[in-house]
Amino acid sequence: MTAWADFEPVETGGGTTLRFTGALSLARLGDVATRLRGYTGAADRVDLQEVERIDTVGAWLIHEFASDRGIPIEGLSADQQRLLERVGEAADQPVALPARTHNPFTRIVAETGEAVVTAGQTLLGLLGFMGATVIAFWNVATHPRRFRFNATVHRFEVVGVSALGIIGLMSFLIGIVIAQQGAVQLRQFGAEVFTINLVGRITIRELGVLMTAIMVAGRSGSAFAAQIGTMKLTEEVDAMRTIGVSPMEALVVPRTLAAVLMMPLLAFYASLIAIIGGGLLCWVSLDIPPVTFVQRIREVVPITDLWVGLIKAPVFGAIIAIAGCFQGMLVEADAEQVGKRTTAAVVQAIFLVIVLDAFFAIFFSEIGWI
Template sequence: MQPAAFTVDIHEGLLRLVATGDWLARHLGRIDGDLRTLEDDAVGRELIIDVSEVGRLDTAGAMVLERLLQSWPDRTEVSRIVGATTAHQQLLDNIRPHLAPCEIEPASRNAFLMMTNRLGRSIAESYYVALEILNFVGLTLVTLWRVMLQPRRLRVTSIFYHLEEAGLNAVPIVGLMSFLIGAVVAFMGAKILRLFNAEVFTVELVGISVLREFGVLLAAILVAGRSGSAFTAAIGTMKIREEIDALRALGLDPMEVLVLPRVIALVVLMPVLAFLAALLGIIGGGLVAWTAMEISPAFFIGRLQDTIAMSNFWVGLIKAPFFAFVIAIVGCFQGMEVAGSSESLGQRTTLSVVQSLFLVIVLDAFFAMFFLEIDY
């Protein structure tokens, strides 16, 4: 059984519609809108409807064909239905006298109700997505425990590959952006503090903000946009090509082969990236303090050591593995959810970045409140 379909071409100045498949009531819903808008492309041409390739035709299908013909603008006797079998022609003849115009009234829409409905659907969808991600987290942890019990199952080569691909290759962009952020924080802070003759406190501003927040947060954001999306794209492409099904057919667990090495690599390397980001951010702030406020590097480093507690440094490093775990889990989860088309791959890659950034910010807010409560 072939569903109803049609093609349109122009032949000798006539618009020719070739109907194919079974024009039955259950197949017409998906093409009815296209048929109703087809007359907008008429541009003064006559219409020929060819039904010679139609398989089965019921009353609804005949009505749709006749309605299209009757509603065609500037129609003359040239416009007609051709190629009908005897049974089809008899059905068309019986339908024609009973065809009456039926205008579709646009559905009345209440903007507030539409907004509320959309909000409710988004909340419900977010709830189910959160459950699926938590389930994926549990599956990842179970796989990790199984690998820890059998270390020979750990794919060390894959881990080192992702250490380089997702981590080491991100060092230039993370370092550059952290350097610039540190310089901007120092410049803007100095501009405000100069109003109170307190430019010297720029050292504390740069040290605390970069070590405690900006360094690790900026590294996580860049890794989420670069490596998290790469995880989704790579696994999603394998899903489209049915390579993941091939792994299962070979008796291999995709969680062990694809997910676990990426998670381990990112968790191991994120503290290194956070440390590098914090270091270069302080260097950027110190350079601005030296050139714009004449604070010498020796004084900057000395005051940094005297006034900045080491707890600010450790807070940034403590957060890094958690950020990495979230980014890797979301990236791999969205890759596994690719439905088998390039459109789905693009949507899942976008979702991966958005969800990773959202969860990183939420985690950062949680850690900020937690460390504030314990006075660390």
């Protein structure tokens, strides 16, 4: 085992030499650093000839002492000489500190600009990923043997069947809330019967599909991002590419197809449950029997409202699945990225769903489907 580091002043013909012995390493320094910094005696040179081993910490300590006193270092081997030169270069290099701005307005403008640039880059990347998804669908359509039936059916269960409970409960409560709030406001004008119109049209045309999309984004979109992100961390995606399997076809296509096909069914189911909830409240609170409620729904809700909801649903499903898979593919070699990308997938999907819903509202209004 190497000896503990130590030093002592030795008088020679040329003056006082500070001779070091032992191992100048972090594990064997002991109190040498404290003693050396407190040394006030004479020293004309530093001798390291009897040093058994020296590491970066020891080299830094010797360099600091010798440079402060302006004395030479002797007895160095070739390796020790190179180490001390590197330590000296690092010590002499100035540290550049980032300029700190104290102007709040400048900081706000800079952060806003960075956010805009990031949003633009993300949108551009998402558009590119959409194109890659379309190409993957085309490749699967032209080569049916590449289609992963079992994976797609499993996603049907995850996206659709497993979500029936939570979506049904949410829709039932939303139907009750819409009916109750609408009845309170319409009672002021003696028009409680129009609560049926409110419940029927708003749930079938808008809230049924919109709330379902938000629920699927929070539930399935986040799961897609987390699953693919974890596979990126464990290098499973790279392994798939190595063996000749396209991650777009194996991971993105089944999830996107499941979301596109299940969203219309879930939206119709949510609208139906919301109407049931609204009808139950009308029966209990407004004394409107279920038969009258159903008959009135058939009279006031045009079939175009149903088509509007069913047309929007698969588009929302595609956006949710693509956003989730896109954010999952962006995960790099950092476990923290999985949580960040999962959150970004949910936020991005919900934002795009609401923006598209606004465009759909304007479009259907322009073509007369009001």
